[in-house]
């Protein structure tokens with residue numbers, strides 16, 4: 501008798517990379533505390549691409565900031581790769597972010613006095629990557645910017661700047677890429693090029709993606725779409 505052992509394809513996994521339970525985020529404001537996130541539960545499996553949609557002010561960016569460890573939950577837990585972020589020190593959070601999380605915002609946030617290459621290589625050097633320069637160069641080549649290594653951000657087009665930001669986000673080989681309206685500042689054609697690159701790099705690296713977008717067609721390129729309304733998952 502033959503014993504047939506079947507295993508799922510490598511890209512399919514049930515490992516939970518991000519687990520959010522009972523997440524509340526309340527911030528003080530002059531008119532009194534603002535309840536931004538109001539009881540969120542979310543699981544993101546390793547390798548998944550999750551599109552996040554919802555009205556302006558619903559809490560999408562706030563969720564991203566908490567997952568990035570840039571904002572602390574008021575209550576509830578956030579676990580990343582089995583480690584509870586809500587209990588970690590600032591230093592430990594910064595290390596986790598450096599090693600596991602890439603972030604791309606609508607604004608490119610490149611350092612204006614550093615070349616494209618330095619914008620990608622310096623964070624790698626800070627993270628202790630030994631071949632930082634070579635890795636940065638390879639990452640910039642993969643976004644089609646091998647001929648722009650020594651340009652300053654001010655000497656690059658918006659699309660090129662966002663491609664540098666993409667190269668910077670992917671270069672540390674993060675497990676999770678958080679993207680917040682990454683093409684919001686770009687014209688349609690340029691935005692499509694950047695998005696195609698983002699999805700291609702994610703595909704190639706197996707990076708888990710959370711993509712915030714107002715564009716339903718973009719969200720539909722993800723394997724799952726969640727809707728946020730009033731600080732909750734609708």
Ligand SMILES: Nc1ncnc2c1ncn2[C@@H]1O[C@H](COP(=O)(O)OP(=O)(O)OP(=O)(O)O)[C@@H](O)[C@H]1O
Nearest residue numbers: 527528529534536555556557558559560561562563
């Ligand atoms: N630091 C803060 N202090 C007070 N209120 C804040 C603060 N940060 C965010 N908010 C409020 O929290 C709500 C959610 O903001 P958030 O930026 O997460 O929305 P969003 O879904 O990303 O919206 P958009 O689609 O416009 O980017 C908004 O009402 C916003 O004004």
Ligand SMILES: [Mg+2]
Nearest residue numbers: 560561562680
């Ligand atoms: Mg936002």
